Amino acid sequence: MAGTGTQIIVGLEVHCQLDTKSKLFCGCSTDYRSDAPNTHVCPVCLGLPGAMPVLNKRSIEYAMRVAKALNCSVLQKSEFSRKNYFYPDLDKAYQITQYDKPLAEGGYLEIESDEGGEKRVRLTRIHVEEDPGRLVHMGNAERGRYSLVDYNRAGIPLIEIVSEPDMRSPREARKFLNKLRATLEYLGVFDSEKEGSLRVDANISIVGSERVEVKNITSYKGVEKALTFEVTRQKNLLRRGQKVDRETRHFLEARGITQSARSKEQEHDYRYFPEPDLRPLHVQSWVDGITLPELPDARRERFMVQYGCSVNHARTLTGELRIANFYENVVAPDPKGLATPAATWIADTLIGELNYRSMSLDAVECGDFTALIRLIKEGTITDKSGVEVLRVMLDQRLNNQPCETPAAIIQRLDLGKTPSDDAALLPVISEVIAQNPKAVEDYRNGVDASGNFLVGQAMKKTRGKSDPRVLNRLFLKAVRNKEA
Ligand SMILES: [Zn+2]
Numbered sequence: 001m002a003g004t005g006t007q008i009i010v011g012l013e014v015h016c017q018l019d020t021k022s023k024l025f026c027g028c029s030t031d032y033r034s035d036a037p038n039t040h041v042c043p044v045c046l047g048l049p050g051a052m053p054v055l056n057k058r059s060i061e062y063a064m065r066v067a068k069a070l071n072c073s074v075l076q077k078s079e080f081s082r083k084n085y086f087y088p089d090l091d092k093a094y095q096i097t098q099y100d101k102p103l104a105e106g107g108y109l110e111i112e113s114d115e116g117g118e119k120r121v122r123l124t125r126i127h128v129e130e131d132p133g134r135l136v137h138m139g140n141a142e143r144g145r146y147s148l149v150d151y152n153r154a155g156i157p158l159i160e161i162v163s164e165p166d167m168r169s170p171r172e173a174r175k176f177l178n179k180l181r182a183t184l185e186y187l188g189v190f191d192s193e194k195e196g197s198l199r200v201d202a203n204i205s206i207v208g209s210e211r212v213e214v215k216n217i218t219s220y221k222g223v224e225k226a227l228t229f230e231v232t233r234q235k236n237l238l239r240r241g242q243k244v245d246r247e248t249r250h251f252l253e254a255r256g257i258t259q260s261a262r263s264k265e266q267e268h269d270y271r272y273f274p275e276p277d278l279r280p281l282h283v284q285s286w287v288d289g290i291t292l293p294e295l296p297d298a299r300r301e302r303f304m305v306q307y308g309c310s311v312n313h314a315r316t317l318t319g320e321l322r323i324a325n326f327y328e329n330v331v332a333p334d335p336k337g338l339a340t341p342a343a344t345w346i347a348d349t350l351i352g353e354l355n356y357r358s359m360s361l362d363a364v365e366c367g368d369f370t371a372l373i374r375l376i377k378e379g380t381i382t383d384k385s386g387v388e389v390l391r392v393m394l395d396q397r398l399n400n401q402p403c404e405t406p407a408a409i410i411q412r413l414d415l416g417k418t419p420s421d422d423a424a425l426l427p428v429i430s431e432v433i434a435q436n437p438k439a440v441e442d443y444r445n446g447v448d449a450s451g452n453f454l455v456g457q458a459m460k461k462t463r464g465k466s467d468p469r470v471l472n473r474l475f476l477k478a479v480r481n482k483e484a
Contacts, residue, residue: 007207008231010173011165012223014180015158016190017131017197018062023155024130025053025096032152033195045155047092052277059157060283062189063103063128066159069187069292072107072126074284080128080275085268088149089132097129099272103281109183110297111175112315114168121176122164131156134196153196165203170227173202177220178319182296185321192320193360204230209238210246214258217251226251229258299324307331307339316347322361323351329366330373338370341377349387353394363397372406384464385415417465422474425458425466429474432457443479451475
């Protein structure tokens, strides 16, 4: 429609739990996930009258590491403020956060842009705040009869990282999040596998229209899905000549849609004022003392130089700290021989198999994986059998069954490669030729697809254990009287 842009503008506000041992203002343990509700609480994080917050120095150190890695400027003086609102997840009826004097401002994160190449997403600010408690709605939020509240999460240190509206698609937003996650994990301040450790508010608009905020998205994939839904919804409104309202929406993860929040929820007056129980922070001088570890971009470059990884493999392998460490452990016994096959098997096969099972890489024994790569590389099994062995290994771990070594699985399932010498395979070739006269005729007349079909039949007869290249050569010789 005339006068309506199609350019999408996305900005993100990302809340990440800092992986400290104790909470932001008290000594309660942050390791609450497997414990009963309201067992990691004290007068401070329950907000009892007279209880005084004491700042956890480690959480500020962690936040400063992030600020330095993301090229932000740490303010000479920053300050905590009270954000006042009434909601049952907030026991004090205010949240201690940072408002007009955040810890750090500016900075940027480099991501791979949709057009290829690197692109800088500018950051507005990073501030530190406490996590509220967690509400569990019995039934659903609209019609449930009651909700339960758990204050174990209340007071967990969070950083909020606010980006400028520099992303141009849902995909770029996902890339930004992935890169941010990797950076925080490399810094040792964040664990992405802890449930609820990341929450995102996403702002999205189409140039020339109002901005919509989608609140409280709790998964990495959810951000891309919510934004993709919003792009379609907003474009459809504009196409019909309607306008996009400026509003806050919630993402309903299970249904993959966003829904308007009741308008009252959007009228906020938080009455911020400086937190009287905490002194301002003067921590700018700490910056020089922070030594950053190797970050994802540097590790990616190193993987390409040291292991000869392709740029795509290097990107995938270094895109998560666990994967990068796993790769280096797998190839350590023989970097020269294992670097290339291990990169291919981890990036192209293992990660997909893990995602399919919703498994963590932590479940995979790196010695076993090295052994598997060696067996494939040495030609003991075919690539196809390699996938089968890997699946058995993962399923055994997933189902808490006794775990066999790759060699034991190969023996038990009789997956060892059929000898590739021609003599051993010729009977199979003859059998397939005898049983498929039509395909043989077509192949003789130059239909290559029929050749693939014949190879497939022979693979079936040898239960995937023979080398397709050898079979192909033998068929070529037998049917077309040619040496390949
Ligand atoms: Zn506490």
